[in-house]
Amino acid sequence: METLQVRIWRGTEEGDFQDFEVPRQESQTVLDVVTYVQRKCDSTLSYRFACRVGVCGSCAMTVNGVSRWTCRTHVSKVAADNKLEIAPLRNLPVIKDLVTDMREFFDKWARARGRFTGSTTRKDEFAKVSPESKERKRVEAGIECIGCGVCYSACDVVSWNKDYLGPAALNRAWTLINDVRDTARAERLAAVAGDAGCHACHTHLACTERCPKGLSPTAGIAGLKRAVLAATLSGEI
Amino acid sequence: MSQRAQVLLWGAQRISAMVLALCVLVHLLTMIYAVRSGLSAAEILGRTQGSIAWFAFYTLFVFAVAVHAPIGLRTIISESFNWRGRGLDVLTGVIGLSLAMWGMRAVFGVFGAGAA
Numbered sequence: 001m002e003t004l005q006v007r008i009w010r011g012t013e014e015g016d017f018q019d020f021e022v023p024r025q026e027s028q029t030v031l032d033v034v035t036y037v038q039r040k041c042d043s044t045l046s047y048r049f050a051c052r053v054g055v056c057g058s059c060a061m062t063v064n065g066v067s068r069w070t071c072r073t074h075v076s077k078v079a080a081d082n083k084l085e086i087a088p089l090r091n092l093p094v095i096k097d098l099v100t101d102m103r104e105f106f107d108k109w110a111r112a113r114g115r116f117t118g119s120t121t122r123k124d125e126f127a128k129v130s131p132e133s134k135e136r137k138r139v140e141a142g143i144e145c146i147g148c149g150v151c152y153s154a155c156d157v158v159s160w161n162k163d164y165l166g167p168a169a170l171n172r173a174w175t176l177i178n179d180v181r182d183t184a185r186a187e188r189l190a191a192v193a194g195d196a197g198c199h200a201c202h203t204h205l206a207c208t209e210r211c212p213k214g215l216s217p218t219a220g221i222a223g224l225k226r227a228v229l230a231a232t233l234s235g236e237i
Numbered sequence: 238m239s240q241r242a243q244v245l246l247w248g249a250q251r252i253s254a255m256v257l258a259l260c261v262l263v264h265l266l267t268m269i270y271a272v273r274s275g276l277s278a279a280e281i282l283g284r285t286q287g288s289i290a291w292f293a294f295y296t297l298f299v300f301a302v303a304v305h306a307p308i309g310l311r312t313i314i315s316e317s318f319n320w321r322g323r324g325l326d327v328l329t330g331v332i333g334l335s336l337a338m339w340g341m342r343a344v345f346g347v348f349g350a351g352a353a
Contacts, residue, residue, distance in 0.1 A: 160316035194243035195315070225247065232244045 004079065006033055008045065009087040012094045017085065018042075024082060030063050030070035033084060034098065047098040054212065057146030060153065061098050062087040067153035069212040089153035105149050105166070112169040113191045116176060117184035127181045138178040142171045142220050144213045151207035151217055163196035167207035167217035170198050174220030177227060189228050190237040198224035238326050246308050253305035260298040285348050292348040299340030307333035 002024040007017040049059040054072040092100035151167035311329040
């Protein structure tokens with residue numbers, strides 16, 4: 001039977017890779033491989049997953065040096081030579097093995113004012129937003145983020161500047177800036193401005209390249225840069 | 238540095254980049270013309286001295302550099318050495334002023350009416 005040579009990170013920030021042999025199967029995903037190791041080889045291996053179908057965003061890891069969602073990454077796509085190196089996401093503290101501490105990632109969503117702020121109640125009429133409006137189209141382009149952290153892990157600016165909000169939080173802010181129902185535009189633009197915000201992005205496009213949902217946080221961040229500058233010049237913020 | 242200042246710096250770097258794109262293109266085309274035509278240094282100086290148009294062009298070039306480069310260096314230094322705060326901002330200003338000073342010295346040397 002064909003086998004995969006799998007190296008998996010064990011430990012926390014300090015640790016080493018451990019080698020495993022895993023039977024190669026048809027349509028096998030990287031998450032299948034990790035699950036096999038945990039169930040058949042070493043039950044102390046820690047990793048995180050939930051839905052297994054690319055919805056929950058919890059199974060992201062670094063696979064052969066690249067940040068990916070593992071549940072929808074086929075082994076055939078990333079391990080042509082039957083070798084896999086699986087590590088935790090970059091740019092986040094490692095709790096154990098393949099499990100990272102995501103608090104910093106989600107705290108930055110809060111810092112970027114990633115929560116919708118409206119002015120209506122359930123007794124009011126539904127807002128009418130044309131799908132053809134330019135604002136709605138911009139929201140459409142970024143709204144499918146599943147919060148997996150792949151973009152944050154792939155971003156070099158995050159590794160150089162720990163205060164940087166990161167692609168996911170800024171993408172979220174951009175969708176809310178373009179939500180015509182939202183009432184916190186000025187506060188949100190102020191929250192994402194400057195050296196720790198959108199203006200730190202170098203447009204490397206790593207987030208856009210790696211986003212498993214095919215989103216382009218880079219485009220949203222570029223929009224935020226312009227919007228913040230315009231708001232600064234006009235005195236809005 | 239205030240957040241407003243950080244945003245304005247970003248804007249200044251964007252605008253100065255646009256100016257530099259044009260200036261570098263004109264500068265390179267001029268250099269290629271001068272070299273391919275076999276002009277001597279004395280012949281080049283003879284054409285540049287007293288030329289208000291070239292003086293204005295290279296003054297614009299120098300100031301675009303003096304704005305653009307320090308802002309980029311500020312980011313590179315900050316990210317490379319994890320250095321932030323007032324000291325870095327002062328260094329950025331010093332670099333900008335130095336570039337403007339040395340650049341204008343060269344401009345006066347090549348385009349000033351009294352240049353040798």
